[in-house]
Amino acid sequence: MADTGKRAAPGQDTRATHAFGIDFGGSGIKGAPVDLGGGDFADERHRIDTPQPATPEAVAEVMRELVEEADLPDDAAVGVTVPAVVRRGTVLSAANIDPAWIGTDADKLFTSALERSVHVVNDADAAGYAEVRYGAAKDQSGLVIVTTLGTGIGSALVFQGHLVPNTELGHLEIDGHDAEKRAANSAREKKDLSWEEWAERLTVYYRTVEMLFSPDLFVVGGGVSKKADRFLHLIDVQTPMVPAELGNRAGIVGAALLAQQEKEGLTPPTAL
Numbered sequence: 001m002a003d004t005g006k007r008a009a010p011g012q013d014t015r016a017t018h019a020f021g022i023d024f025g026g027s028g029i030k031g032a033p034v035d036l037g038g039g040d041f042a043d044e045r046h047r048i049d050t051p052q053p054a055t056p057e058a059v060a061e062v063m064r065e066l067v068e069e070a071d072l073p074d075d076a077a078v079g080v081t082v083p084a085v086v087r088r089g090t091v092l093s094a095a096n097i098d099p100a101w102i103g104t105d106a107d108k109l110f111t112s113a114l115e116r117s118v119h120v121v122n123d124a125d126a127a128g129y130a131e132v133r134y135g136a137a138k139d140q141s142g143l144v145i146v147t148t149l150g151t152g153i154g155s156a157l158v159f160q161g162h163l164v165p166n167t168e169l170g171h172l173e174i175d176g177h178d179a180e181k182r183a184a185n186s187a188r189e190k191k192d193l194s195w196e197e198w199a200e201r202l203t204v205y206y207r208t209v210e211m212l213f214s215p216d217l218f219v220v221g222g223g224v225s226k227k228a229d230r231f232l233h234l235i236d237v238q239t240p241m242v243p244a245e246l247g248n249r250a251g252i253v254g255a256a257l258l259a260q261q262e263k264e265g266l267t268p269p270t271a272l
Contacts, residue, residue, distance in 0.1 A: 018042050019077040019260040020070060021252035022063055023123065026050060026083070026096060026151075029059065031066035032249075033076075034256035039134025041249060046070070054097055056104045060113035067114050079259030080110055081123035081251045085166045089120050096151070119259040122166055124148055126254030127246070128156020129163050131219050133257060135245035142216030145169070145209060146244065149222035153180040153205075157213070169209055179205050185224045199234030206237045219244050 022031040032045035046069055051058040067078065082101070085093040089107025094100075110118035128146030131137050137144045141160065148154035153170025156163065170180035181187060183205040188198040206218060220232060221244030228243035235241060246253060 019256035021256035022080045023251040029062045077259035077263040078118045079255030080120045081126045081255045083123045086122045119262045124154030125156045127250035130250040130254035132158045136219045144217045145215045146219040149185045151186045195231045199231045203236045
């Protein structure tokens, strides 16, 4: 995919600085070089089916294949998303991945497998950070909460450009229920809810988040955000709400950006 010509984020070097991002999902593992000046892919994205079982060692081998195929410079930064809580490179949960991941030092594992420094981040955090730097929340001050509506509800909380990692706001308990069990897109599909019925559930969810955090902006992502015109205007909250812009590129872009920041000696927001 060619550079889209998007403007660089404030303070971002507008030269074509490239890093490599990898997005680890349940069905596929995708990787692409990212132009950090424009926040878009610098070349084609490649995908390999997620191995089954998706043990840490099996996934690391797939990522090694992606990096070898990309023929990267030896010093290129590599960032990886994992669908789990990640603290300083170590995976602490495994709700939707193999239990063997719990306690795995993913930074160390991937650095060894790829023979280069790797920075690992929660997938929703990477996507949310990318939306703030390059997408729907670019130049937005204050507190931004990015949510992804899919099988569950992922979340990223970014204040003045700084990411507060591993918020897991999809697991808030609302009316005695785990929020994502009633408000995720998978719940809409499973219950065959109309857009209006689903919007009522989303209103309950977002009002709860609004009450707890008083954000300046909600960004709504996930695949269903392509149909934002069907439901977003039906969600009754006070906080401005916009659809995400980067789509399925967000995780790769965010992971690459965070890896580059770490390489340059900047304190990655995920290290807080």
